[in-house]
Amino acid sequence: MEHQEAAMCGVIGKGVVLAVSLLMLPACGNKDDAGKDLDQNQNQNETVLIDSEGLAGSRYYRKLDPQGEVLPVQSASWSCVLDQRSGLIWETKSAEVGLQHSGNTYSWFDPDVAGKEREQGRKNGGECSQSECDTLAYQNSLNGSKICGRVNWRVPSRAELKSLVEKDKAQSKPMVNGFFFANTLPEGYWSKNSYQDYKVYAWGVLFSNGREGYGYKSSSLHLRLVSDSDDILAQKASETQ
Numbered sequence: 001m002e003h004q005e006a007a008m009c010g011v012i013g014k015g016v017v018l019a020v021s022l023l024m025l026p027a028c029g030n031k032d033d034a035g036k037d038l039d040q041n042q043n044q045n046e047t048v049l050i051d052s053e054g055l056a057g058s059r060y061y062r063k064l065d066p067q068g069e070v071l072p073v074q075s076a077s078w079s080c081v082l083d084q085r086s087g088l089i090w091e092t093k094s095a096e097v098g099l100q101h102s103g104n105t106y107s108w109f110d111p112d113v114a115g116k117e118r119e120q121g122r123k124n125g126g127e128c129s130q131s132e133c134d135t136l137a138y139q140n141s142l143n144g145s146k147i148c149g150r151v152n153w154r155v156p157s158r159a160e161l162k163s164l165v166e167k168d169k170a171q172s173k174p175m176v177n178g179f180f181f182a183n184t185l186p187e188g189y190w191s192k193n194s195y196q197d198y199k200v201y202a203w204g205v206l207f208s209n210g211r212e213g214y215g216y217k218s219s220s221l222h223l224r225l226v227s228d229s230d231d232i233l234a235q236k237a238s239e240t241q
Contacts, residue, residue, distance in 0.1 A: 046076035054179035060084045061180045068149035080148040080227075081180045086163060087229040088156075091147060093183040097129050099141060102183035104128035108190055108202045108217035109136045119199040121217035135190055135223055142225055155192040156226040158203045158212060164224075165210040174207035188213065188221040 050058070050073060063071040063078035068089075071078055081090045093102040107125025126133035131141035135155050142153045169175045173186035186208035194217075195201035201214040204221055215221065 047074040048076045057177040057180050064148050089227040089229050091225050095183050099130040105220035106223045107134045109134035126220040150227040153225040153227050158191040158193045161191045161205045175210040190221050190223050
């Protein structure tokens with residue numbers, strides 16, 4: 001296992017500079033489809049106790065199954081999380097090595113950014129499994145897998161990503177609802193937004209302290225994609241309350 005430093009720096013307030021140390025994990029093979037299906041079937045009927053985080057988060061979060069259907073809050077296995085406040089659907093992260101492994105990291109890359117080539121970021125600059133390791137490649141891979149029946153997964157905006165921060169968790173890390181967003185690391189996650197004054201940087205959020213920061217697009221940070229919900233799913237989710 002290799003431990004590397006990746007700079008994600010930003011001025012927050014006056015003179016506060018953020019830096020994140022990322023855990024870089026090696027890629028390895030994944031289960032065959034038969035084994036994966038067996039695990040999913042076994043987990044579908046398992047439940048977990050609803051702790052204080054689960055009780056608080058259940059006011060607005062809903063768990064979704066691999067097809068995007070709403071699950072009971074006590075379900076032990078889920079694939080996505082619907083935030084009823086924003087109508088956004090978030091992918092979950094896994095402790096198992098694979099496409100959605102929590103330890104995967106990615107460089108920031110978007111060839112549609114106008115300007116100099118280096119402002120588009122860097123291709124395949126992270127360490128991950130089952131895709132090339134940049135934000136665009138991961139987005140394409142997750143859309144190809146049709147997680148939760150969605151094919152419109154994208155990198156979140158700064159505001160969308162910051163909406164996951166739980167401010168009342170200042171004494172614990174990561175600053176996110178751990179009941180719904182298990183396997184989140186107290187480290188940096190990319191947003192889609194370039195730093196306006198110097199576009200070789202992009203914005204992200206540090207879930208160790210809930211603050212925003214910016215870092216070189218060639219750096220390796222984590223990534224959690226988001227998808228837009230629809231009226232039918234929103235109605236189903238409201239009926240489970």
